[in-house]
Amino acid sequence: MASIAGKKSGLTWAVQISVAALVLLWLFPTVGLFVSSFRTADQISSSGWWAALFPAEQNEVYRTSDPDETRVADGDLFTVSGNIFEGEPREIRSWGVSSRDVSAYQPGETADMGDGESLTLLADGSYVWKGNDKQISGRGQRVFVTATVPPEFTLENYQTILFSGTGQDNMGKAFFNTLTVTIPATIIPIVIAAFAAYALAWMEFPGRALLIAAVVALLVVPLQLALIPLLRLHLAVGIGKGYMGVWLAHTAFGMPLAVYLLRNYMVGLPRDIIENAKVDGATDFQIFTRIILPLSFPALASFAIFQFLWTWNDLLVAKVFLIDATGSTTVMTNQIVELLGTRGGNWEILATAAFVSIAVPLFVFFAMQRYLVRGLLAGSVK
Incomplete structure (x- = not known):
């Protein structure tokens, strides 16, 4: 049923x-x-x-105002009054004058600090500090406060990450470095693989089946196995560790999947269209540029998504082929690793850096995701 x-x-x-x-x-x-x-x-x-989005309790440390400037004589004693929050909205739940007991008093209670010195603190942060001439002098009295803090959002994290850093601490520079690596490393293999896929799909020549088998075999080659030989080749030909080297490395590692994916899509296109174009006198280049490429856009977009996301999020290839001690060519993944070492306790900075890193891949994926499934299913059915 x-x-x-x-x-x-x-x-x-x-x-x-x-x-x-x-x-x-x-x-x-x-x-x-x-x-x-x-x-x-x-x-x-x-x-x-x-x-x-909700108020939260925080333990904070404040000081009263400078007593030498604000104290007022009150008989034999001196008084300092004001508000420790200086206009910021807070609601005190408990407070203290010692780090050993930060919640010793409730709002409105008076802390007796001995020898006639006292401090009274209200829930809104208003205080009255009394004492003799020696006590009410020097720095302000330290106050430990447990307060209810309203929700607060800031753009300072993005200001720090994108515009305030220098050298190894400049995420804005790393962002543009990553674009410099990713865009060519996505376009180059697509262009080369599209020509190769058309040849393997529609052109007859000796050894075509062997080339197709070689492309499939290259799909299972571990990337780590080729890193050192490829780096030695780059150093031997003189391109070294720079943008050209990392572009060619990403192109080499992405080519097998690109050729395989595009060839499977192109071979499933209607044969009548290609044959009619040849009868009308169209060359292979004209057929490729005016017929095959427009019809293959879903497969091209599908691979572009994969290649862009893989290159953008890559750390290993960048570490091997794009080493720069000054930070002028550091990509975002490597920059985040550096931030983990230098700002391991600054979670707000790390969260901002991580979101900046994933913002562009998210945009690319959602903008082109409708083509993803169509490209992946290319050649799976007839």
Whole structure:
């Protein structure tokens, strides 16, 4: 009965639930990274990103104003009054005058610090500090506060990451370096592979089957196996460790998949169109540029997505073929590794850097994802 038209089997519901679970598993970390990139360090350390829209409790340290400038004589004593928050909206839950007990007092209570010195703190941050001439002098009194802090978002993290860094701490420079690596490393293999795929799909020549078999065999070659031989070849021909070297490396590693994917798509195109074009006197180049390429756009876009995402997120190839101690050619993946070493405790900086790194791949994927499945299914059915 489960196979009757109009009824869904249990397997269909299992697949839908599994897909929904995978989407949520991917979505939650991405949203969390996005929200955290706009939060301050204190907020990140005190609450999770899911509580970013709600007030949170934070332990903070403040000082009263400079007593030498603001104290007022009150008989034999001196008084200093003001507000420790200086206009910032806060609501004190508890406070203290010693780091050993930061919640010793409630708002409105008075802390007796001995020898007639006292401090009274209200919930809104207003205080009255009293003491003799020696006590009310020098620096302001330190106050430990547990306060309710309203939601706060800032663009300072992006300012720091994109515009304030220099050398190995400049994510903005690394962003453009990554574009410099990724765009040519995506376009070059597509152009070369499109010509090769057309030849393997529609041109008759000796050894074509062997070339197709070689392309399939190259798909299973581990990338790590070719890194050192390819680097030695680059050094031998003089291109060394630079943009040209990393472009050719990404081209070499992406070519087998590109040729395989595009050839499978092109061989499935209607033969009548190509034969009619040849009868009308069209050359192979004209057929390729005016017929094959427009019809193969889904496959081209599909590979472009894969190549762009792989190149953008690459660290290994960049480490091997693009080494620069000054940071002038450092890509974003390597820059984030550097930030982990220098700013390991600054989670707001790391979250911002990570989101900047994934923002462009997300845009590319969502802009071209409709072509992804069509390109991947190329040649799977007849």
